[in-house]
Amino acid sequence: MKFSTVILLLSVSICQVYGGHRFGYSRAEQRMWSRTHQGCSGKYQSPIAISSGKAIPLTMPALEMVGYHNLLPGPILMHNNGHSVSLSIPKHTKEEVEGGAFMPYIFGGKLKNEYEFEGLHFHWGDKNNRGSEHVLNDIRFPMEMHIIHRNKKYANVSEALEHPDGLTVLAFFYQLIENDGSELQNLVRNLPHIREYNQSELMNTTFSLSSLLGNLDTERFYTYKGSLTTPPCSEAVTWILFPDTLTVSVSQMSKFRHLSNGVEGSVLVDNYRALQPLNNRHIFVRKVNIKSTPLEGLNKEISYIKWDWLY
Ligand SMILES: *[C@@H]1O[C@H](CO)[C@@H](O)[C@H](O)[C@H]1NC(C)=O
Ligand SMILES: *[C@@H]1O[C@H](CO)[C@@H](O)[C@H](O)[C@H]1NC(C)=O
Ligand SMILES: *[C@@H]1O[C@H](CO)[C@@H](O)[C@H](O)[C@H]1NC(C)=O
Ligand SMILES: [Zn+2]
Numbered sequence: 606m607k608f609s610t611v612i613l614l615l616s617v618s619i620c621q622v623y624g625g626h627r628f629g630y631s632r633a634e635q636r637m638w639s640r641t642h643q644g645c646s647g648k649y650q651s652p653i654a655i656s657s658g659k660a661i662p663l664t665m666p667a668l669e670m671v672g673y674h675n676l677l678p679g680p681i682l683m684h685n686n687g688h689s690v691s692l693s694i695p696k697h698t699k700e701e702v703e704g705g706a707f708m709p710y711i712f713g714g715k716l717k718n719e720y721e722f723e724g725l726h727f728h729w730g731d732k733n734n735r736g737s738e739h740v741l742n743d744i745r746f747p748m749e750m751h752i753i754h755r756n757k758k759y760a761n762v763s764e765a766l767e768h769p770d771g772l773t774v775l776a777f778f779y780q781l782i783e784n785d786g787s788e789l790q791n792l793v794r795n796l797p798h799i800r801e802y803n804q805s806e807l808m809n810t811t812f813s814l815s816s817l818l819g820n821l822d823t824e825r826f827y828t829y830k831g832s833l834t835t836p837p838c839s840e841a842v843t844w845i846l847f848p849d850t851l852t853v854s855v856s857q858m859s860k861f862r863h864l865s866n867g868v869e870g871s872v873l874v875d876n877y878r879a880l881q882p883l884n885n886r887h888i889f890v891r892k893v894n895i896k897s898t899p900l901e902g903l904n905k906e907i908s909y910i911k912w913d914w915l916y
Contacts, residue, residue, distance in 0.1 A: 627687060628836050630688070630875055630877070638838065644832070644836075644838040645836055647838065648884050649830060649884065649886060650832045650840070650881035651738070651739075651831030651833070651842065651881060652739040652831075653882075654739070654740040654741075654743075654880050654883075655740065655888055656742055657741070657848070660889060661889050662891075663889045665713075665715055666713040666714060667823075667891075668712075668714045668826065669711060669713040670815070670823065671711065671712070672708070672710065672722075673815040675813055676811045676812060676813050677709070677722075677812065677813065677814065678707075678811075679694070679808070680695070680811065681693070681807070681810075682694070682806070683792070683806050683807075683808055684803075684805040685799040685803065685805075685865070686802075687803065687866050687873070688866070689876055690726060690792075690799065690864065691724055691725070692724055692725050692726070695807075708722045709722040710722060710754065710757065711773065714826065714891065715889065716773060716843060718770065719757045720754035720755060720756050720757065720773040721754055721755055722753075722814065723754060724752075726751055727750050727751070728748065728749045728751070728877045729747060729858065729875075731874035734747070735747070735875065736874075737877065738877040738878055739776060739846055740880060741827075746779055746780065748778075748853055748858065749776055749777065749778055750817070752774065752775040752777075753772060754775070755771065756768070756773075765841060766833070766839040766841045767841070769841060770841075770843065772833075772842045773842070774843075774844055774845070775846075775847070776846040776847070777821070777851050778846075778848075778850045779850060779852060780850045780851070780853075781852075781853060781855060782852045782853070784854055785856060786819065786854065786857075788816060788817050788819045789853055791816075793857045793860050796863070796864060797860070797863075799864070802867025818851065821849050821850075825890070825891055825893050827888055827889065827890050827891075828844060828845050829844050829886055829887065830842070830843060831881075831886075832881075834878045861873075861874075
């Protein structure tokens with residue numbers, strides 16, 4: 606994928622209304638989640654451990670990422686909500702998007718609908734051997750990015766959370782490298798401005814989602830039905846995880862680890878939820894065909910049928 610150009614916008618600090626909800630990640634605190642949010646003790650929770658050998662290979666359409674190469678309709682709002690760094694496009698911007706710009710959306714894979722970009726955030730560790738929420742073949746990566754998409758048939762995220770097909774989250778793992786990659790640089794540069802809990806900033810640059818993904822291979826992915834990994838843990842998420850990894854440098858990683866979580870003298874690290882039981886769910890892995898066959902259309906329908914009996 607191609608890097609985006611970066612355009613200058615404005616630099617204003619504003620505050621965000623939602624996301625003020627507090628919860629902690631210590632073992633004891635995570636056990637409390639289900640006391641305040643019944644959803645967190647559900648049977649189809651996330652994250653989970655994925656093992657490539659146990660995933661069911663399935664023929665399904667490629668994931669189409671529409672508008673991922675376009676610059677996001679800015680300005681992009683960056684927020685330290687005390688449990689992550691989140692990026693989103695303020696609501697008023699969405700309604701005033703000019704010149705035919707649109708929010709990126711995805712379809713394909715096992716998705717039956719189009720899902721529109723809502724925002725993204727990260728999970729990371731205090732040490733390099735932890736941080737990702739999902740575990741792939743026993744590996745816990747130092748960081749995981751979640752790009753959240755809402756089913757277009759629902760008006761907003763709160764409504765989408767009420768439905769099993771409400772959201773799709775694309776999950777990307779990071780590996781540590783020595784030198785700064787350009788993919789995260791825009792974002793990391795602004796982290797010091799949102800060091801404190803509940804600080805927000807409108808970035809003076811915008812970028813495309815594909816600029817965050819570099820040359821990542823999106824052909825092969827795992828998919829399963831699960832939940833939000835934070836309260837209220839709604840079982841509304843189709844997860845799509847990519848085994849190909851993105852990169853983050855040691856120095857970029859340390860900027861994430863310097864953010865405050867709002868507790869005096871404490872930093873925002875290890876914001877990942879404990880692994881949840883798979884129970885009777887299946888994890889599918891997309892079979893990547895060397896060359897596509899005329900049967901592709903037929904296979905699509907078959908794979909959709911298999912999906913439904915789970916719910
Ligand atoms: C976060 O900031 C917003 C805007 O300043 C404010 O309305 C809200 O009360 C703050 N939330 C917390 C939990 O401090
Ligand atoms: C979400 O959409 C529903 C249905 O249109 C509406 O009733 C609700 O007020 C909206 N919620 C938010 C937070 O915008
Ligand atoms: C944009 O933001 C960056 C990082 O905060 C800053 O270094 C730069 O000077 C800003 N540029 C303008 C034109 O405001
Ligand atoms: Zn997340």
